Amino acid sequence: MIDVVMIASVALLIIGMVATIVNRDPFDKLISLSVLIAGVFPFIIDRGYLDVATATALIAPLSTIFTLMVCRRERA
Amino acid sequence: MIAIYVCAIIAVYAGLRVVVEKNTMRKLPFLNVVSFAISGTIALLLPHPLTILAAVAYFVGSTLESNAIASTWAGGIRRDD
Amino acid sequence: MIVTPEFVAGMILLIGGTVVTAFPRPKNYVTQLINLEIPGWGLLLVMLHYNESLALFTFAAVSVLSTYIFVRIIQKKEGA
Numbered sequence: 001m002i003d004v005v006m007i008a009s010v011a012l013l014i015i016g017m018v019a020t021i022v023n024r025d026p027f028d029k030l031i032s033l034s035v036l037i038a039g040v041f042p043f044i045i046d047r048g049y050l051d052v053a054t055a056t057a058l059i060a061p062l063s064t065i066f067t068l069m070v071c072r073r074e075r076a
Numbered sequence: 077m078i079a080i081y082v083c084a085i086i087a088v089y090a091g092l093r094v095v096v097e098k099n100t101m102r103k104l105p106f107l108n109v110v111s112f113a114i115s116g117t118i119a120l121l122l123p124h125p126l127t128i129l130a131a132v133a134y135f136v137g138s139t140l141e142s143n144a145i146a147s148t149w150a151g152g153i154r155r156d157d
Numbered sequence: 158m159i160v161t162p163e164f165v166a167g168m169i170l171l172i173g174g175t176v177v178t179a180f181p182r183p184k185n186y187v188t189q190l191i192n193l194e195i196p197g198w199g200l201l202l203v204m205l206h207y208n209e210s211l212a213l214f215t216f217a218a219v220s221v222l223s224t225y226i227f228v229r230i231i232q233k234k235e236g237a
Binding site: 001002004005007008009011012015016018019025027028030031032034035038041042045046048050051053054057058059060061064065068071 | 080081084085087088091092094095100103104107110111114117118121122124126127129130133134136137138140141142144145148149
C-alpha cells in the first residue's frame, strides 16, 4: 500500500480506539467508533476484496442503529 | 498521486478534530469529513472499475450512520425537556 | 513470515478491546456493548491478514446479528 495512506489508516484506528475507550457518553462512544470503522476500509480495499468491502460497508451501520435502540432507552 | 495524499491527510486531521471537540453535535460534521475523505481514498487506491462501487457503498452507509446518530440524539433531548 | 500492518493493528485492537470489554469503565450494559465492537473489527483485520475472504463475509454478517440479539436481551432485562 502507499505509505501515507497506510500510516493515515493506522492513525485513524488508534485515534478511534483510544477515543472510544476514553469517552463516557454513549453517543460520543458511537461517533468515535465510526472513526475506528473508517480506518478499517482502506486495508480491505488494498487486499483487493472489493465485494467484501461493499458488503461490510452496507451492513456495518445496522450494528450502530441496533445499538442506538438501547441508547435512546437509556437516556429517556 | 497527490490527490490520495490530500485525502488521507484530511481524514487524519478531521479524526483528530472529532476527538478534540467537546460538544457532541459539533463532532458530527467532522465525522462527515472523515467519511468523505475515506470515500475518496477508497476510490483512488486501486485502478479497478469496481472500486467506485465500494466507495459509493461506504459513502451511503456512513451517511446513514451519521444521520441515525443525529436523529436519535435530537429526539432524546426533546423528550428530556 | 512477514508481519503486515493490518496484523499489528488488529492485534492491538483485539487485546485492548477485550480488556476494555471485560472491565468497562462506567459499569453498565451499553458501555460493554459498544466496547464489544472494538475487538470485532480487530478480529476482522486479523482475518484479513490470513486472506480469509469467506470468513470476512460470515463474520461481518453474524456480528450484526449478535448485536441485535444483545440489544433485545438488554431491553428485556431493563424493562423487567
